[in-house]
Amino acid sequence: MNQDNSRRQFFAGAATAVAGLAVSRTALAGLPEPVMRTSVETAPPLIPTTGRPYNPVVTLNGWTLPWRMNNGFKEFHLVAEPIEREMAPGFKVNMWGYNGQSPGPTIEVVEGDRIRIFVTNKLPEHTSVHWHGQRVPNGMDGVSGINQKAIPVGKTYMYEFVARRPGTFMYHPHADEMVQMAMGLMGSWVTHPKVKHPHISDVDRDFCFLLNSFDIEPGTKTPKINTMLDFNIWSWNSRVFPGIDTLNVRKNDRVRVRVGNLTMTNHPIHLHGHEFLVTGTDGGPTPPSTRWYEVTTDVAVGQMRQIEFVADEEGDWAFHCHKSHHTMNAMGHTVPTMVGVDHRGLIKKIQKTAPDYMLMGERGMADMGQMEMPIPDNTAPMMTGQGQFGSVEMGGMFSMLKVRKDQKPGDYSDPGPYQHPKGTVASEYTGPLSEPARMRSEIDNADAAKTPTSAVMNAKKPSSHSGH
Ligand SMILES: [Cu+2]
Numbered sequence: 135m136n137q138d139n140s141r142r143q144f145f146a147g148a149a150t151a152v153a154g155l156a157v158s159r160t161a162l163a164g165l166p167e168p169v170m171r172t173s174v175e176t177a178p179p180l181i182p183t184t185g186r187p188y189n190p191v192v193t194l195n196g197w198t199l200p201w202r203m204n205n206g207f208k209e210f211h212l213v214a215e216p217i218e219r220e221m222a223p224g225f226k227v228n229m230w231g232y233n234g235q236s237p238g239p240t241i242e243v244v245e246g247d248r249i250r251i252f253v254t255n256k257l258p259e260h261t262s263v264h265w266h267g268q269r270v271p272n273g274m275d276g277v278s279g280i281n282q283k284a285i286p287v288g289k290t291y292m293y294e295f296v297a298r299r300p301g302t303f304m305y306h307p308h309a310d311e312m313v314q315m316a317m318g319l320m321g322s323w324v325t326h327p328k329v330k331h332p333h334i335s336d337v338d339r340d341f342c343f344l345l346n347s348f349d350i351e352p353g354t355k356t357p358k359i360n361t362m363l364d365f366n367i368w369s370w371n372s373r374v375f376p377g378i379d380t381l382n383v384r385k386n387d388r389v390r391v392r393v394g395n396l397t398m399t400n401h402p403i404h405l406h407g408h409e410f411l412v413t414g415t416d417g418g419p420t421p422p423s424t425r426w427y428e429v430t431t432d433v434a435v436g437q438m439r440q441i442e443f444v445a446d447e448e449g450d451w452a453f454h455c456h457k458s459h460h461t462m463n464a465m466g467h468t469v470p471t472m473v474g475v476d477h478r479g480l481i482k483k484i485q486k487t488a489p490d491y492m493l494m495g496e497r498g499m500a501d502m503g504q505m506e507m508p509i510p511d512n513t514a515p516m517m518t519g520q521g522q523f524g525s526v527e528m529g530g531m532f533s534m535l536k537v538r539k540d541q542k543p544g545d546y547s548d549p550g551p552y553q554h555p556k557g558t559v560a561s562e563y564t565g566p567l568s569e570p571a572r573m574r575s576e577i578d579n580a581d582a583a584k585t586p587t588s589a590v591m592n593a594k595k596p597s598s599h600s601g602h
Contacts, residue, residue: 165252165290168211169200170234174220176379178546186244188326189336191392192546194343194381194533195373196322199239207250207294208243212263214307214319215256221369222377225514227348228356229318229372230257236318236372237344241305243297245328251293253285257314260284263293264308265323267416267438270295278309285309300327300334301418302392302438304344313359318372320344320396333419337442338387338543343371345433345455345531347397352464353510363398367514368460368530375461375532376519380548381453383445384541394438401460404430405443405535407451414440430456445537450552455531463514463529522551
């Protein structure tokens with residue numbers, strides 16, 4: 135991300151909105167001007183200049199919504215509207231979002247803050263907002279039909295409540311919910327502690343993002359809204375690898391990552407190179423006596439998790455969902471398993487009638503990450519990304535934690551690929567090779583002595599994959 139430029143534009147925009155409103159008493163009584171942002175770059179932390187102080191979070195490929203103070207209320211203005219989100223370079227999707235983006239901007243407040251949120255509906259149908267996980271008066275909970283009337287098209291509703299407990303939360307519609315979430319309508323919410331909390335540590339870097347998913351036919355631009363389970367695009371904040379920014383930190387930083395899951399399946403989130411503690415869940419900060427170290431934490435549907443660790447190992451560490459089909463982009467599930475099948479001879483016959491036919495899969499699918507496969511326009515390749523040693527063969531819910539000793543405090547820019555110290559990279563062994571003794575004796579002892587070893591290796595696995 136272009137840190138300086140992004141910071142300058144962002145604060146210029148925020149300052150204009152706030153200054154414009156401060157000039158007139160009548161303006162203060164009215165609706166706050168909505169702050170919009172269309173960039174997919176990770177915005178620098180929004181340092182609070184009004185209200186109670188706190189240490190801001192950084193939203194991956196997102197931003198925090200500026201507010202205005204009005205007679206003791208912290209006022210925000212969300213606008214629900216159709217938007218276009220670039221999920222990865224060259225892959226643009228029609229979504230529904232808030233204030234120019236899907237997900238909407240992160241809302242950051244402090245425990246005890248009195249909150250007023252104006253929600254303007256510019257969608258083609260009614261909506262509502264549910265403040266997932268928070269303690270609110272029942273009529274502010276946002277379930278249309280039960281807690282409030284749905285917000286009609288073109289209308290603005292007002293929500294008012296006190297941010298009663300610190301933690302990681304989410305917001306999303308609770309009206310035609312399946313469709314509106316399938317279109318990307320959602321956002322993160324962080325309530326910071328008012329005073330030092332015994333179970334909330336001070337951290338040097340605090341990241342947050344939502345897990346979300348879409349069903350987008352390759353070559354098309356609009357998610358299928360009636361999909362229940364069979365999604366094919368697995369994203370963090372409506373971005374897929376290599377479109378997800380990396381988490382860039384300074385060596386020995388204490389790092390917190392807040393993750394919320396608004397997909398329809400669970401995601402085991404896995405970090406390489408470090409052990410972490412789950413320091414918070416949907417219910418708020420966890421008591422230290424209940425914590426244990428892990429390298430993978432499962433985030434179930436509708437849940438939030440906060441993980442914390444000290445980034446004391448330098449390098450580029452993979453950080454991803456451990457469901458292997460969630461680190462791929464759209465593919466056809468009807469691709470048969472061809473591992474171990476010898477196609478030689480067959481391909482020439484097929485190419486006589488279909489000259490473009492490419493053979494894949496008989497040696498695994500890594501070829502797909504390396505070949506320039508012809509794919510429809512506006513599609514993220516299934517397995518993609520280039521690292522300093524070649525193809526990464528990933529997609530979807532994949533990023534990296536980049537730990538550098540010379541990353542400056544407060545600098546979130548990408549330091550580039552890690553420069554490994556000499557002799558610390560796995561490399562080819564070129565010494566003498568001896569015959570494996572065990573294999574030799576097994577073959578000598580059995581009748582299999584007559585069987586060629588190649589036949590033993592030539593197993594074919596039938597495929598009948600469907601669903602997840
Ligand atoms: Cu997953």
